[in-house]
Amino acid sequence: MTRDEAQSRMADVMERFLTLACRRLPDDVYEKLQECRDAETSPLQRVVYESYFENLALAQKLDRPCCQDTGLPHFYIRCGADFPFIGAVEDALRDAVRRATVSSPLRPNAVDFFTERNTGDNTGERMPWLHWDILPEGSDLQICVYFAGAGCSLPGRAQVFKPADGYGAIVKFVFEAVSGLALNACPPLIVGVGLGHNIENAGVLSKMACLRPLGTSHPHPKGAKLERDLLAGLNGLGVGAQGLPGERIAMAVHVESSARHTATIAAAVNVSCYTHRRGFITFHADMSCEQSSYKGVTL
Ligand code: SF4
The missing domain is CATH 3.30.360 (Dihydrodipicolinate Reductase; domain 2)
Known part of the structure; x- marks a missing residue:
């Protein structure tokens, strides 16, 4: 050839x-979205999820995005x-x-x-x-x-912390990003967190984290625990689909990391919406x- x-x-x-x-939607995202729908009990969340799934079905039936x-x-x-x-x-x-x-x-x-x-x-x-x-x-x-x-790209942010700020600064940073503009990004979200040496490392890693197949976890036990803890914490905010009161603001939190300089802790957050x-x-x-x-x- x-x-x-x-x-x-x-x-x-x-x-x-x-x-x-x-x-x-890719199969893993569609299945996770069904799981999030089933976890919601309020009538308002039921209505939002009904419209989500109707929209997805119509896209295929009418052959359009x-x-x-x-x-x-x-x-x-x-x-x-x-x-x-x-x-x-x-x-x-x-x-x-x-x-x-x-x-x-x-x-x-x-x-x-x-x-x-x-x-x-x-x-x-x-x-x-x-x-x-x-x-x-x-x-x-x-x-x-x-x-x-655009809705998913607007909440993206990155920052380099001093080690003295501690790992707690990363958690606060993620919560601020997700509870801010990301509420407009049609939750439930996939939250990608990149951790590394500087802004560019962390930014690329946060997008790679978003793209990882659902159901996978960070290879390091501490990274995997951070993913679980962030997901549990974010889903404890009382926010659901479309940023309205509910149980699940996030489908998943994924963390990707690189080695860092001894004197820096860089973090970036990227989110993706229910139409991931x-x-x-x-x-x-x-x-x-x-x-x-x-x-x-x-x-
Ligand atoms: S579903 Fe996603 S891409 Fe569509 S408007 Fe909402 S945030 Fe934007």
């Missing part, structure tokens, strides 16, 4: 995958060093976004930063956003697609592919 053929194949598949991912804010597509990529078409990936993904903007359709959300002119096709300077991890071995290309809407539109797809060296987020769907 030539590079042009690989690029064209990837653009075709990714256009279809983007269309799927903006219409349907499940939220009007289709955000800006972000791609988190893990690429084996032996994947033969690395050079074709960026153009293929950009092409897929342009095409899906028309065919899905995705709302054109991208504006040039300084002229503020809408580019019309969800692409632009460094958009779609690509984050690359090159793996030393392997020939697979794993792509995580995420639609970053994120999907995983893997391309092999022969450009065959499979997705792992939606049971029974072949691309």
Whole structure:
């Protein structure tokens, strides 16, 4: 297969995958949302969840995105060093976004930063956003697609603390972020917490934390405990779906971490809403592919 053929194949598949991912929640998120619904007892929360599930069902029935804010597509990529078409990936993904903007359709959300002119096709300077991890071995290309809407992006924040502030500062920081603007981000939320050395480490890790499959936990026992404690604490706030009184403001809290400087503790928070539109797809060296987020769907 030539590079042009690989690029064209990837653009075709990714256009279809983007269309799927903006219409349907991944299975793990849908199941967790059902669990959150079942935990709510108030009539008001029942009404909100009924509208959530009706909306999700209509999106599939009417073949349209499940939220009007289709955000800006972000791609988190893990690429084996032996994947033969690395050079074709960026153009293929950009092409897929342009095409899906028309065919899905995705709302054109991208504006040039300084002229503020809408580019019309969800692409632009460094958009779609690509984050690359090159793996030393392997020939697979794993792509995580995420639609970053405005409601979920607005509450994001990062700060570097002094070690003297203690780990308690991280907890306070997370609670302030989630109980502030995140109430507008259509809870129940997935809360991603990045902990590391500086702002950029923590920011990227907080987004990676949001994207992790539900039901997974931080590999370190203390990290896993922090996730459980934050989730229990946040869900004790008395806030539920849509920021109204209820039992579950969060579906999950995920923490990702890196080593830090002895004199810094950096923390970042990212949230994602009930329409957590994120999907995983893997391309092999022969450009065959499979997705792992939606049971029974072949691309
Ligand atoms: S927070 Fe999520 S569900 Fe709410 S409007 Fe934004 S993208 Fe849509």
